C-alpha cells in the first residue's frame with residue numbers, strides 16, 4: 001500500500017488524479033479505460049483534475065466504461081438523489097465518460113429476487129468488461145467502502161446491504177430529513193472491489209482520521225471494511241493532513257513517497 005499525503009485539497013486531487021491515470025496506463029494499457037467510480041465529496045476534486053487532464057490531451061474517457069460502487073434501493077435511477085444521476089453529473093458531465101458507458105447497480109425492482117439477480121449480473125458485467133482497471137474509493141466515517149458496512153465479509157460480492165445508522169446520519173444532509181434516507185442499498189462487495197487492478201482511496205478531513213488509521217494501520221478486519229486494502233497489491237491511499245492525523249508511521253510514508261528509481265535506490 002502507498003500512502004501519499006497532500007498539502008492542500010488541490011494537491012490531494014492532483015496526486016489522486018495522477019495515480020488514477022498512471023493506474024489506467026499500467027493496468028489498462030491506456031485503451032478503453034474501465035474505471036470504478038464512487039459518489040461522495042471525497043473524489044470531487046479528483047474528478048475535476050481528470051477534466052483538466054482531458055482538456056490538456058493527457059487523458060480520454062470518450063470510450064471509457066464506468067462501474068459505480070453502489071446504489072440506493074427504492075430511489076428510481078432517474079431521481080436526482082440516485083447515485084446514477086449523481087455520477088452522471090459528477091463523472092460523465094465533468095470528464096466525459098459517456099452516459100452509455102456508465103453502469104450502476106439496480107436498486108429498483110418488483111422483488112428482492114430481481115434485485116439479487118441484477119446484483120449478480122452486475123458482477124458478471126464487470127468481468128465481461130475485462131475488469132475494473134482503476135477503482136476510485138472514498139471511506140465512510142465508520143470505515144465503510146462502497147456501502148460495505150462494518151461486518152461485511154471480506155470476500156463479499158455485489159449484493160443488498162442494510163445501511164448502518166451512522167451512514168444514514170452522514171448522508172441525511174442530501175435528503176429532507178433522516179426518515180427519507182433509504183435503509184438499504186446494493187453495493188459491490190469487498191471481494192468485487194479487490195479484483196480491480198489498482199485502488200485509489202481518497203480521504204480528507206478530521207472526521208475520516210480514525211477510519212483511515214484503522215484501515216491503513218489497524219488489523220485486517222470486517223469491523224473496518226477499509227482494512228481490506230491491505231490485501232491488495234496496488235492500493236494507493238491519498239490523504240490530506242487532517243485525515244492523516246491518526247497515522248503512526250507517517251515518517252515512513254513520507255520517505256517511501258519518494259518512489260522507486262535507480263537514483264533513489266542509492267545502489268551506487
Ligand SMILES: N[C@@H]1[C@@H](O)[C@H](O)[C@@H](COP(=O)(O)O)O[C@@H]1O
Pocket residue numbers: 038039040041042043069070137138139140141145146147167171
Ligand atoms: N457510498 C458512499 C461511499 O462510496 C463514500 O465513499 C462515502 C464517503 O462519502 P464522502 O466522500 O462524502 O465523505 O459515503 C457514501 O456513503
